[in-house]
Structure formats: C-alpha cells, structure tokens
Amino acid sequence: xxxxxxxRALSFTNARLWQLVHIDVLLMGSLLLLIGGGxxxxxxxxxxxxxxxxxxxxxxxxGLLICVALAQLPPKYMRRASPALFIFITVLLVGVxxxxxxxxxxxxxxxxPGGLRFQPSEIMKIVMPMMIAWYxxxxxxxxxxxxxxxxxxxxxxxxxxxxxxxDLGTALLVAVxxxxxxxxxxxxxxxxxxxAALAPIAGYALWQFMHxxxxxxxxxxxxxxxxxxxxxxxxxxSKTAIGSGGLYGKGFLQxxxxxxxxxxxxxxxxxxxxxxxxxxxxxxxxLILAYLLVIxxxxxxxxxAEDNYARLLAGSLTLTFFVYMFVNIGMxxxxxxxxxxxLPLVSYGGTSIITIMATFGILMSIQTHKRAx
Amino acid sequence: MSxxxxxxxxxxxxxxxxxxRVLAAVVFVLLMAIVLMARLFYLQVxxxxxxxxxxxxxxxxxxxxxxxxxxxYDRNGLVLADNRxxxxxxVIPERVESFPKLKQxxxxxxxxxxxxxxxxxxxxxxxxxxxxxxxxxSQLTDEEWAKVSVDLYKLDGVQVEAQLTRYYPYGEAFAxxxxxxxxxxxxxxxxxxxxxxxxxxxxxxxGVEGFYEKTLFGEAGLSKVEVNARGRIMSELERQNxxxxxxxxxxxxxxxxxxxxxxxxxYTGSVVAIDPTTxxxxxxxxxxxxxxxxxxxxxxxNDYATLRQSKKLPLFNRALRxxxxxxxxxxxxxGLAGLEYGFSSWTERYFAxxxxxxxxxxxxxxxxxxxxxxxxxxxxxIIESVDTYYYQLANKMGITPIHxxxxxxxxxxxxxxxxxxxxxxxxxSNEWKKAKYKEPWYPGDSVNVGIGQGFMVATPVQIxxxxxxxxxxxxxxxxxxxxxxxxxxxxxxxxxxxxHDIVLKDQRNxxxxxxxxxxxxxxxxxxxxxxxxxxxxxxxKTGTGQVFSLQEDQEYDADALEKRLHDHxxxxxxxxxxxPKISVFAIFENGGSSSKPADLTKALFDAYLHDxxxxxxxxxxxxxxx
Numbered sequence: 001x002x003x004x005x006x007x008r009a010l011s012f013t014n015a016r017l018w019q020l021v022h023i024d025v026l027l028m029g030s031l032l033l034l035i036g037g038g039x040x041x042x043x044x045x046x047x048x049x050x051x052x053x054x055x056x057x058x059x060x061x062x063g064l065l066i067c068v069a070l071a072q073l074p075p076k077y078m079r080r081a082s083p084a085l086f087i088f089i090t091v092l093l094v095g096v097x098x099x100x101x102x103x104x105x106x107x108x109x110x111x112x113p114g115g116l117r118f119q120p121s122e123i124m125k126i127v128m129p130m131m132i133a134w135y136x137x138x139x140x141x142x143x144x145x146x147x148x149x150x151x152x153x154x155x156x157x158x159x160x161x162x163x164x165x166x167d168l169g170t171a172l173l174v175a176v177x178x179x180x181x182x183x184x185x186x187x188x189x190x191x192x193x194x195x196a197a198l199a200p201i202a203g204y205a206l207w208q209f210m211h212x213x214x215x216x217x218x219x220x221x222x223x224x225x226x227x228x229x230x231x232x233x234x235x236x237x238s239k240t241a242i243g244s245g246g247l248y249g250k251g252f253l254q255x256x257x258x259x260x261x262x263x264x265x266x267x268x269x270x271x272x273x274x275x276x277x278x279x280x281x282x283x284x285x286x287l288i289l290a291y292l293l294v295i296x297x298x299x300x301x302x303x304x305a306e307d308n309y310a311r312l313l314a315g316s317l318t319l320t321f322f323v324y325m326f327v328n329i330g331m332x333x334x335x336x337x338x339x340x341x342x343l344p345l346v347s348y349g350g351t352s353i354i355t356i357m358a359t360f361g362i363l364m365s366i367q368t369h370k371r372a373x
Numbered sequence: 374m375s376x377x378x379x380x381x382x383x384x385x386x387x388x389x390x391x392x393x394r395v396l397a398a399v400v401f402v403l404l405m406a407i408v409l410m411a412r413l414f415y416l417q418v419x420x421x422x423x424x425x426x427x428x429x430x431x432x433x434x435x436x437x438x439x440x441x442x443x444x445x446y447d448r449n450g451l452v453l454a455d456n457r458x459x460x461x462x463x464v465i466p467e468r469v470e471s472f473p474k475l476k477q478x479x480x481x482x483x484x485x486x487x488x489x490x491x492x493x494x495x496x497x498x499x500x501x502x503x504x505x506x507x508x509x510x511s512q513l514t515d516e517e518w519a520k521v522s523v524d525l526y527k528l529d530g531v532q533v534e535a536q537l538t539r540y541y542p543y544g545e546a547f548a549x550x551x552x553x554x555x556x557x558x559x560x561x562x563x564x565x566x567x568x569x570x571x572x573x574x575x576x577x578x579x580g581v582e583g584f585y586e587k588t589l590f591g592e593a594g595l596s597k598v599e600v601n602a603r604g605r606i607m608s609e610l611e612r613q614n615x616x617x618x619x620x621x622x623x624x625x626x627x628x629x630x631x632x633x634x635x636x637x638x639x640y641t642g643s644v645v646a647i648d649p650t651t652x653x654x655x656x657x658x659x660x661x662x663x664x665x666x667x668x669x670x671x672x673x674x675n676d677y678a679t680l681r682q683s684k685k686l687p688l689f690n691r692a693l694r695x696x697x698x699x700x701x702x703x704x705x706x707x708g709l710a711g712l713e714y715g716f717s718s719w720t721e722r723y724f725a726x727x728x729x730x731x732x733x734x735x736x737x738x739x740x741x742x743x744x745x746x747x748x749x750x751x752x753x754x755i756i757e758s759v760d761t762y763y764y765q766l767a768n769k770m771g772i773t774p775i776h777x778x779x780x781x782x783x784x785x786x787x788x789x790x791x792x793x794x795x796x797x798x799x800x801x802s803n804e805w806k807k808a809k810y811k812e813p814w815y816p817g818d819s820v821n822v823g824i825g826q827g828f829m830v831a832t833p834v835q836i837x838x839x840x841x842x843x844x845x846x847x848x849x850x851x852x853x854x855x856x857x858x859x860x861x862x863x864x865x866x867x868x869x870x871x872x873h874d875i876v877l878k879d880q881r882n883x884x885x886x887x888x889x890x891x892x893x894x895x896x897x898x899x900x901x902x903x904x905x906x907x908x909x910x911x912x913x914k915t916g917t918g919q920v921f922s923l924q925e926d927q928e929y930d931a932d933a934l935e936k937r938l939h940d941h942x943x944x945x946x947x948x949x950x951x952x953p954k955i956s957v958f959a960i961f962e963n964g965g966s967s968s969k970p971a972d973l974t975k976a977l978f979d980a981y982l983h984d985x986x987x988x989x990x991x992x993x994x995x996x997x998x999x
Contacts, residue, residue, distance in 0.1 A: 141387040184398070186390045240431065243416040243424025256432045261602040277428075281410075281417040288406055295402055303395040311391045319398055326405050333412045 022071040022368040024301070030293035031345070031360060035060055037290060038271075038346030044253050045267040045274040046348065052267065056348055063357030070361025074369045078362065079309045082127070082134035086154075089127045092120035093161040100165070107165050121162040121170045122351045126359060128158065128174050129316035132181035137309035142186030151182055166211050169327070169339040176323050180316040184302070218337045234264050238332050242276040249280030267348040269340060272332050287346075288329075295322050298360075301367045310366045317359045324356075431602075433610065438594035439573040441537055443618030445551055445581055445589075447627040448655075448856065449995025453551050454582065457540040460513045460533050462521060463506040466497050467603070468530030475528065482524050483517045485510050488673070504605045505572075506534065511670050539575060539582075539669045543627065543993065545662035546634035549690045550625060550654075550854070552580015553665035555672075569593040575669060579690075581621060581854050584791050588858055591618035622857035624653025627993040628986045629977060633658045633959075636973040640961040643691040645837035645852075646977060649953045652790075652841065652850025652872075655981070656957075657834075659691040693789070694796040696830040697960060700916035701758045702945045703779075703825030705843060705886050708751055710778035711766045712882050717751055719885055725749050729764035731816050738764045738820055741917075755889040756896045758915060760824050767823025772814050775822060776802040781875050782839035783851075784831055790853040790865045798835050801828035826919060836945060837958035844912070844947035844956045846883035847875035887912050891950045901944070903968060904975045909982055911975065912953075913946030915967035918960075939963035944970035948978045955981050 018025050039053055039060075046052040092110060100107030101117065109117040132151055139147060155178035163171035183192070207215065220232050241257035250256070255277035257263045266274050275283050298318030305311040321344060328343040330336035342349055344356050416424065445454035462483075469475050472494075479485055493509050513521065513533065521533055539554045541547065554575040561576050569592070570576065577586035594615030598606045626646075633644040637660045646656040661683075667676050680688050689695070711717030725746040728737040740746070740760040746753070754762035767775060779785065785800025799805075801822065803814045821827025834852060842849040850872050855863040864870060877883065890912035893899040900915040918941035942964030947956035957977055959970035980986045 140382050141390055180398075184391050184394045186387075186394060237431075239416060240424045240427045242413065243420050244428035246417055246421045246425070256599070257428055260432050260599065260607060262428075262431050276413065276417065281413050284413050284417075285410065288409060292402070292406060296399075299395050299399055299402075303392045308387060308391070311388065311395075315391065315395055315398065319402070322402050322405070326409065329409050330412075333409070333416060335408075335412050 019368055021068075022364060023068065024071075024297070024364045024367045027294065027297045027301070027360060027364060027367070030290065030297055034287075034290045034294060034345055037287060038343075041271055041275045041278075041346060042267060042348055044255070044278060045258060045271050047259065048253070052348065059353050060345075060357075063353045066354060067357040067361035067364065070358055071364035071368060073365055075306070075310050075313075075362075075366050078130065078313075078365070079134055079137055082130040085127045086131035086134075089120050089124050090158055090161075093124070093158055096120055097161060097164060102165070108167055119351050121165065121167055121174065122355050124158055124162065124174045125170070125177055125320065125355055126317070126362070128155065129177045129181050129313055129320070132178050132185075133309045133312035133316065136181065136185045136312055137307065141308065142188065143182070148182065148187065148191065151178070155179065163209070166214065168210075168214055169341045172339070173320060173323065173327075173341070177316055177320040180319045181312045184312050184315040185308075217339065220338070234270065235334055235338060237262050237264060238270050238273040239334050241270075241273040242333055245277040245280045245283075247280050248282055249276070249278045252278055254278060269328065269338075269342050269347060270332050271347050272329050272343050276333075284329075288325075291322070291325050294360075295319075298363055301363050305366050306370050314363050314366045317362060321356065321359060432599050434598055434600045434604075434606075435568060436596050436598050436606070437568055437571045437573075438596065438615050439570075440591035440593055440615035441617045442539065442554075443585075443589040443591065443620045443859075445621045445623065447623055447625045447630075447993075447995060448653075449626065450622075451627045451993060451995035453541065453543065453547055453623070453625070453627065455540045455542060456537040458535055459511065459538045460518050461511040461536055462509045462513060462517075463532055463534045464493070464509050465504055465506050465530045465532070467504050467605075470529060475531070478524075478528060479531075482520050483510070483513075492671075504603075506532065508534075511536075512538070536574060541665045543631065544664050544666070545687075546631045546658065547625075547627075548580070548662040548665045549659040549692060550580055550623075550630065550657040551665070552582035552584075553578055553668045554582050555668040556670065566593075568595075578668065579794065580792065581623065584793050585621055585855070585858075589618040589621065592616035619859035620857075621855050623854050624648060624651065624655055624856050625657065625854065626655045626981070627995065628990040629981055630656040630658060631990060631993055632980055632986060633973065633977055634660055634662070636976055637961065640964055640969070641685050641691070642959070642961045642964065642970075643695055643833040644957065644959045644973065644977075645692050645833045646955055646957045646981075647837050647841040647852055649841040649845040649850075649947060649956050651856075652838075652852050653856060654852055654854050655955060656977070657692050657854070659689070659693075659695070659833075661685050661687040663687045690794065691960075691962075692833045693792060693794055695832055695960075696796060696798055697833070697836075697941055697943070698827075698829060698918040699825035699831045699836050700918035700941070700943055701760075701824060702836060702840075702914050702916035702943050702958070703829070704755055704758060704763055705890055705914055706779060706782055706839060707763050707766060707775070707823060707825075708755060708889075709843075709877065709882055709886055710775055711751070711770060713778055713878055714770060714774045716769045716774075717766055719751050722748050722750050723754070723762055723765070725754075725759045725761045727761075729761040729820070731768055731820065736817065752885070752889045752892070755886070755914065756892045756899045758893075758900045763823035764820045765823075767819040768816050770819070771816075772802055772819050772822065775819070776800055779839075782842050783835055784829075784839060788838050788851050789834055790851050790869055791855050791863070795834060796832055798832050799828060799830040825916065833958050833960060836943075837956065840945040840947060840958055841956040842875060843883075843886070844953040846880075846887070847877065849873060849875055887950055890914055890946075900967070901946075901971045904946075904971055907948075907975065907979070909948055909978070910950035911946055911948045911978060912950035913944060913971065913974065915971060916943035916945075917941065917965075917967055918943055920963065939965045942967045942969050944974050946971070946974045946978070948982060 039056060042056055043053050096107055096110055100109060101111050102108045108121060109119050112118050131154060135151060155175055159171050159175045162174055237257060241255065241263050244257065253259065255274060257277050258266050258274040263270055263273055275287060295318055298314065302311050302315035302318060305314050324341060324344045327336055327339065327341045331338050342352050345353060441456055444452055447453055489510055493507060496507055518533060525531065541551065555578045557570055557573060557576045562570065577583045577589060592615060595613045596609050597611040599608045599610055600606055629646060633656045642660055644656055644658040647654055663680055727743045727745040728739045730737055746757050746759045749759055749762065779800055784798060786797050787795040789795045806812060806814050818827055822829045838852040851869055857863060891910055893913050894901045894904045894911045901913045904911055920938050920940060942961040944967055945958050947953040955978060957974045959973050961969045
C-alpha cells in the first residue's frame, strides 16, 4: 500500500495529484523544456557568464512561483476582477505618461519606493485580453457591430498611451492580444478581410504617428545595407550569424559571430541568432517545435475551457505568446522590422519572463479548475 | 450574468464557434511557423555560403610581422648597416582610460617631449588596426627603461617593447654610399605592398638601402588571426614565419672609403674608386656627408633644417649627381677619339702656341701655359696637358664624333647598376643645342668641349667609370656596389652585370694612351710628376675645372679670388698601370691645383695596393682575411 502510494505520488501521469495542486503537467513539461533549452543557449550567448545564467534562473524561479500561485486562483475570480484591473492599469498608464521614468527618450516605468521600477504596459498584455474576454463573458457570441466598436474603443485607448511612451513593440502586442479575443469570439470574416484591405491605410497613419527612431527602424528593416555600421549593423550581423550556422551549426560555444561579439544584443533580443549559428537550422527547428508544443497545449486548453471567458482568455494569451515568438524570430531573421521584442522565456531579461509565466499560470488555472463532468 | 439573455443563448453553439476559431488559429500558427522555417531554410541552406564567407571576413584578419632586415657588409666583412635591439615605450590606445591622466603620470617618470606627444597624437588619429601598439618614445636609455619598468603596472595600456632598429656604426663618411632607412611615408606605401609593411618601422630611402629595399626587407610573416568585433586578437589561426632579408656584401672597402673621406680634408668634393677588373665600387665618397642614423626613426625638424641650409650641401650626393666639367681629365678620351676617326695620330706633330684661334683674327683660346709648349705630339699633349692641341683637335672633329665616341665610355648617361638617383651629366650634341637653345652648334662650342669645359658636364661616377674602362683597355664592367646578395653573386637585369668590350679600330691605341698617362707621372714635364717614387706604376691625368670663365686676357690669380670661385681640382688615375687593380677619380671643389687630388689618389693607391692603411683605420678592417 505504501509502495503504491509512492508510485502514484511520483508518477507524472497521476492526473489527480497534479489536479490537486492545479498544475497542468503537459503545459508545465513543455514550458520546462523550453526554459531549459533557453538557459543552455543563454550560457553560450552571455559568453559563458555563469552569474548571468544564475540571475536568469532566479527570475525564472520567481516566474514559476507566480505561475503556480496564479494557477491556484479560480478563473471566476479573475473574471470578476478583470474590469477593475483594467481600469487600474489604465490609470497607471496615464501615470506613466505624467510621472514615468525611463531611458533613451522613452518613459516606460513607474518608480516605486525602494528603488524598484514597474512597467504597467507589460501587465496590460494580460489585462487587455482579460478585459475583452470579460466584456464578452455575458454577451452572446458572435459579437455585433456595436460590440465590435465598443471593444475596439477599449483596445485603442491603452494602446495609444503605450505607443506614446513610446513602446511600439508592447503597444502592438497589447493590441494584438485584444484583437485575438475579438477573433476567437467569432468576429465576422468580412470584418477581418475588410481590416486586411484597410491595413495599408492604417500603415500610413501609423507612419505619421511614429517617432524618428521608429521610422528609422522601419527604413533600416527595408534596406539594412543602407547603413551597415549604424542602424543596419544589428540585422546584418544577425543574418550573418544565422546564415553561417547552416544546417547543423558550428557547435556549442563555437559561433564566431556570437562569441567574438559581432552579434549585438546576443543575450537579449537577438539570442535566437546564437542558437541558429551554433546549432543550425536543426536547432532552430527543435526550439520552434518546443514553442509549438506550448502553444498546442494552450490552444487545447482554450478549446476545451469551461466558459466563454476562459476560452477567449486562454486562446488570446496563447496566440499572443505565439506572436511574441514570431515577431522576435521574424525580426532577427530579417522578415520583420526590429521592434525590440524579446524571445519569450529565452531572452535574458526580467519583466517579460514574469508576465509570460503569469500567463501560463492563468492557463493552468483555467485547465485545472474545471468542474468534473 | 443577466438571466434575461440566458434563455436565448446557445452555449454549445458559442463554444463550437470559439473552437472553430481556435482551429483556424492552429492553421494560422502552423502557417506562420512554416514561414519562419522557410526563412531559416533560405538563410541557412540556400544563402549559407554567402553568410559563411561574411562571418569569416568578420573574424579573420591578416597581421604581418616585419622580417629582420638584411645587413650590409663591406668587402672585408665589416658591418656597415646593422640591426640593433632597442627598447621603446609603446601604448595601446584602446587600453588607455584618459590620455591627460596618462600624460601626467608619465611626466613624473620619464621625459617625453611635447614633440613626441604631438607626433604620437597624430599617429593615433590615423587609421590603424585596433589594439595595435603605437610608439610613444623610442630608444629608451637603460635608465629610462628601468624607471618605466618599475611603474609599468600602474600604467594601463603602456608597455616597453623590444624592437630592431637600423644602425650605421661608421656614420657620415658612408652616408652617400650605403644610404639610410627612414620612416615609411604614405608616398612610400604607394610603391610597396602595404600589407607587408604593416608593422614595419622603416623603409630604405637612399643609397644601397634604397636600391635593394626589396632584397633587404625580406618577406613579412603573415598570420591569420581571429579578432573580435572590436578588433582585438583572440587567437592565431595560421602562421607563416617572416623570411629575413638577404645580406648584401659590397665591393666597398671601408678603410679606403674612410681614408678618402678624410683625405679630402676641409674641402667639399668627391672620390670614386673602382676595381676595373669587376666594375666594383671600392669607395664612393661625397663630402661632406651626414649622420645617417638621424634619419632612421625620423629626423627632427631642427636637425633637418640644419642639414638643408648648410652651404656645403651635405645631403647632396656629389658622387652621383654632382655636375662638373671633366676638364683636362677628358683629354685621354678625346685623344682616343681623334685616333679612332683619323683626326690625329701618334706621330703627327703640332706646334703649340700659348693660344689657339679658329680664325686668324678670332678669339684666342688660351693654353694654361702662356708661353706655349712648342712642337709636340699626341703623347706629349697628354703628358703636359696641352690645351691648344685639344682645341684644334676638337675643332677638326666637330661635336658629332666626340659625342659618339664619349657615349661609348658612358658620358651623358647613367651607368651605375645598383644605386638610384644618378644623374646622366651632359654630353652635348647638335640636336641637344638646337632643342635647348634654338641655336646651331658653333665651332667655338667644340673647342671648349675639347678640354672638357663649355657645355660638357659629368659626374664623378661617370668619370671614374670611364677611367676604369680605359684602365681595362675597353674590357669594361658597368660600375656596381654589390658583390653578393646573400650567398649568390649579385644579378642585374638584361645581363648588364656582364663585361662588354669597347673595341677600337686599332686596339694598340689602348696601350699607347695608357703609356702616355703613365708618363704624366714619370716624365720630367709630366703634370703629375710629383707622384713619382712608387714601387708600382701609376697612370693618371690631371685636370683643373674652371668654375667661372675668365675674360680673354684676364689672368687667373688664385689669391685674389674668393675660395668658392677657385678652380675645381681633378685627377683620374689607375694603378698598377699595366695591370690595374684600382682606378680613381677625385675632385676637390675649388681646390685650385690638381696636386691635391693627385696626392689623394696616390695615398689611396699606396694603401689599397699594399694593404697598408694608417693604423687609425684598423677599426674598419673587418674580419675577413683575404
């Protein structure tokens, strides 16, 4: 009997035990796979800086704790808190515009007592889909035109404030997270096709709204060779790193672009280029597969969630996570402009790890708080 | 949730709607993932070679290591140009936090002049490989070296580096022959392989150093190194060691060179000694010289100005570029020309008055001897240096035969095989005068050329090599400095290094002319009779070159003239006359009488032929006992 207890307790397939602690084994497993691989790449990308890897591990542990903590919170409480959270964070965004601190001409943080800093726009990536999902939770789907307009209104205000900081990357991700809810809620295909047709006009409007350095990024993206030592340097060097890696890569710690510092931001936004150089297309394929595992589990949770709120929120958070990855790899490999989006869970850096792990805490909560049928 | 709506809602249908959308999202995600993989495939497989090359271009750099420069030896194995280890204070600018701070710290340790700092700052701004050290102060004294070494740990980016510098142990007497190396200028880099000279400290500028630059330099070592994005060398990938430059063994005899230089005394002038059996230059003196060591690491502005402004023109290589009237030293060649073309013979007699006139009432071309020489022949015209004989001979011949004949002896052209910067002098001709003055050639022009004056200008090297050709009876070698390059005999383009024969219509004329030149010394009336009393035979010819023209009846009065207007004193000679081992040309500028160069030549003959130099030259003996 004791023997059988241990066997059951130790078994990862013991669904009931994990249900009890509200951890989704498949999601957690694929996340740990991704995180482990990420640390491995970071060790190389940081120039074998063990201290840096340790700091990253520390952040990931905090992130995992937050993930597990949020997983204990039933979705219905989240739903109820959504509008208040949304208003609170929106007010904070106003605060950022008024009293924010930052660097390089961008105001992104609120200073907290004790020297801590806090980035409300980061939280908005979660709160935005919560708000829109809440909006649809007691309305019949698919949304009608009036509801669509209302939702767009909810999206536009915070997005504009974030874009004004300016932080185009986060603004786009926040907007996308809201729009994904709309899409999952059944937004009519004619609206989607109409929006696609209007995109060029929107693009022009966006251009007018951009800061010089943001325009420069777009121009550099369109023709990196125009300024090879200036703003084109990053993208040229990252493409060189990726391309020279070939099919199988140069080997762990053998990437000349990364190890000899030709690759800028190699441990943060451009970390995928280190992987691509040292492990080739094969390594990138494995990493993308790990992402797809996480995303597949997330979309499964969304599809079989208990109510509209949970479905819409889970689906949107998962898709936003995918967009995160896609934008990062896209920009590093030169098919998207450089917008400063880190590779989720792999890039070195604080805030995004916490919010992304919080995202997966919500997904686990949604999956593990379903009433037994 | 409002109960009112609940009745109309179909939750299952709404769930199905969202599930359909999730399915659409799955398709979207997969499509986008395929886009990413396609992009990676494009970069990593299709364009792989391009980026592989780019990555290698990024990280691989070529760094050169300068080879040790070949040494230059004299004929007895004495080192004339040496490599010496020195210690220099160098700085890697990338490692220096603040230059004002460094300047302040260094000022407490050793003296670095403002000039040195200025120079350093200038070179720091030029393009160079990052992390390459720059010399701040070269040639530290042992004391300075010790002082800096103690504090080196405090000075980031500063180091003491051992380098090889060029050193010329015997200084100014050799400067015009051996030449010097100097700092590499941008102009120099246009003519050499830039990569090879990266890291080299100097390049051959003049003399043998300049001509044999490629040989002496050797081949730079090349290493392929891996650098990081900031240019710092991380590792060496491949290495090709430098090939040291080849040593040169010159014909030059250091003792003869120094002796000749000293014998010129306070006069400016030139001495060129040639071995007629090889064409090898035994001495190539231009006085005054200068200390070539001044140029090796860059000469200071003050030192250079002093050299440039000196009235004695120490930087001017008289031996190669000095244009002098050959004066009476031309007479043996002129006599041979007359014989060659049938304008004179050994037997024909000529009455030499105190002057010569082309026309009965024309200008009087004066002989150096006012009373004239009376009845003379060709031989006596050489012995007594009869001017009027050559006036009439030249007038009879006209310029074209003279030009053609003297050309065969190297006048009017460059002859040196292995020194740059030689001047061709001037051997006038009809065409030349027409082009230059738009005037025809007048008989009077020939008359002046007949005694090596007028338009004719020759360099010491030219006259010396023509003398050498005469000494060897036309069995002639072009003059050259270098005997051996490494262990191999020096080779020259187009077989120029080989002997060639100047063939006369009557080859016996060589012996007759040499005999006449021998009698210049032995004859009681010979102009060089003061050289009598040797146990070997000397053949020679004196000359005094007019620096300015005297009016027709004006008397030359040396005492009344400023020294700079005194006649140049010249002498050509070779010995032993019947089997010459050395031929010499010497000129004392404004020396007045040809006794000075004649005495000098005899002293050189004595020393060279008997290997008997004054004891004070023992330090130049070399270690080869041959």
